[in-house]
Each structure stands twice: as structure tokens, then as C-alpha cells.
Amino acid sequence: EPEVTQTPSHQVTQMGQEVILRCVPISNHLYFYWYRQILGQKVEFLVSFYNNEISEKSEIFDDQFSVERPDGSNFTLKIRSTKLEDSAMYFCASSEAAGRMNTEAFFGQGTRLTVV
Amino acid sequence: DQQVKQNSPSLSVQEGRISILNCDYTNSMFDYFLWYKKYPAEGPTFLISISSIKDKNEDGRFTVFLNKSAKHLSLHIVPSQPGDSAVYFCAASAWNDKIIFGKGTRLHILP
Numbered sequence: 001e002p003e004v005t006q007t008p009s010h011q012v013t014q015m016g017q018e019v020i021l022r023c024v025p026i027s028n029h030l031y032f033y034w035y036r037q038i039l040g041q042k043v044e045f046l047v048s049f050y051n052n053e054i055s056e057k058s059e060i061f062d063d064q065f066s067v068e069r070p071d072g073s074n075f076t077l078k079i080r081s082t083k084l085e086d087s088a089m090y091f092c093a094s095s096e097a098a099g100r101m102n103t104e105a106f107f108g109q110g111t112r113l114t115v116v
Numbered sequence: 117d118q119q120v121k122q123n124s125p126s127l128s129v130q131e132g133r134i135s136i137l138n139c140d141y142t143n144s145m146f147d148y149f150l151w152y153k154k155y156p157a158e159g160p161t162f163l164i165s166i167s168s169i170k171d172k173n174e175d176g177r178f179t180v181f182l183n184k185s186a187k188h189l190s191l192h193i194v195p196s197q198p199g200d201s202a203v204y205f206c207a208a209s210a211w212n213d214k215i216i217f218g219k220g221t222r223l224h225i226l227p
Contacts, residue, residue, distance in 0.1 A: 043217040110158070
């Protein structure tokens with residue numbers, strides 16, 4: 001069964017460092033997302049990406065964040081200068097379509113980011 | 117500003133009985149609702165969905181009910197099984213928009 005894969009599963013980084021979280025979405029999917037979940041809190045939307053550009057982003061997704069689809073398969077989330085409060089589980093997701101053709105998003109296993 | 121609310125952080129149900137997980141939403145533009153299940157150390161997995169044109173959708177042991185006038189939906193699991201112990205996220209989206217998640221309800225199925 002096709003699945004979304006994320007690497008690494010756990011990343012520890014020092015405050016102020018840059019991190020790149022990697023995701024390989026399901027191959028025929030067109031919409032890509034990043035969500036995060038701070039421990040004990042809800043799953044929060046960060047950004048959606050379609051047709052090689054950001055289609056929507058949340059208030060959380062400030063200038064420190066960026067996303068890229070560097071090749072035909074990977075989808076990355078970069079945090080330029082990490083803060084302690086960026087510590088969370090980051091989930092990548094992909095879906096075939098959105099909107100009226102609402103289909104569910106398939107999620108990866110997540111990357112636990114710990115900023116120290 | 118919680119657009120999707122799951123007011124019960126946890127719920128314990130005896131094995132074999134019905135589990136009912138509740139969810140309320142505030143955004144009247146939502147037209148598609150989803151339930152996700154999440155085990156520890158795993159990403160959310162899709163469970164069942166319902167479009168706003170329906171008031172009920174059933175898939176095996178799982179049934180989702182939608183009450184648009186009350187902006188309320190619920191997930192019924194019957195009979196509950198030990199493997200159903202997980203965190204359940206209610207989620208919603210409006211046309212062409214991202215999925216908004218609730219905080220989740222941790223379901224414990226008791227032997």
C-alpha cells in the first residue's frame with residue numbers, strides 16, 4: 001500500500017540552527033501539506049502546496065519556514081533558525097485532490113523535532 | 117480560536133460496548149468532515165468521512181453522524197475492540213481549503 005514517508009524520525013538540533021525535514025508523498029498525489037503537533041496540543045496546519053507553489057499558509061508559517069519540492073518526489077520543510085517553541089511532531093501529508101473532490105489526506109509517521 | 121472542538125480529552129469504554137466520540141465546529145463553511153485515528157509514534161490515519169450533504173455515513177463498525185443545524189458530529193464505534201484504543205481526531209474542511217483538526221480524544225477500551 002502506498003504511504004507517505006518522512007525522514008528523519010527524530011531530529012535534535014540546537015536553537016538557532018537550520019533544520020530540513022524531508023517527506024516523500026504518495027506518487028500520484030498533487031497536494032502536499034505540513035502539519036505539526038506540539039506535545040499535548042492539537043494538530044495544527046502549517047502550509048499547503050500545489051503546482052509548485054504555496055497555496056495556503058497559517059500564521060505559524062512565518063519567514064523562518066519554507067517549503068520546497070526540489071525534485072519530482074521529495075517535499076521538504078525548512079526551518080531557518082530554530083526556536084525552542086518549534087519543538088513538536090511535524091507531519092507531512094499528501095492528497096490526490098482538494099476542495100469539492102475532497103479526499104482524505106494521508107499522513108506520514110512524523111518527525112519529532114527537539115530544539116535544545 | 118478553535119474551529120473544531122473535541123471537548124472530551126479522554127473516554128473509557130468497556131470492550132464490546134459502544135464508543136461515542138463527539139465533535140463540535142463553529143465554521144459554517146465547513147462542508148467535509150473527517151475522523152482520524154492516531155496511535156503513539158505514528159501519523160494520523162484516515163478513518164471515515166462525511167460530506168455535508170449527508171447526515172450519516174457507515175463503514176463497518178464505524179458510523180459518523182452529522183447534525184448541521186447543531187454544528188455537531190459524532191463517531192460511533194460498535195462494538196468497541198481493544199485495538200480501537202487510540203487518539204481520535206475530528207477534522208473539517210471548507211471547499212478548496214486545508215483540513216482543520218480538533219485537539220483529539222483519547223479512547224481507552226477496557227477489558
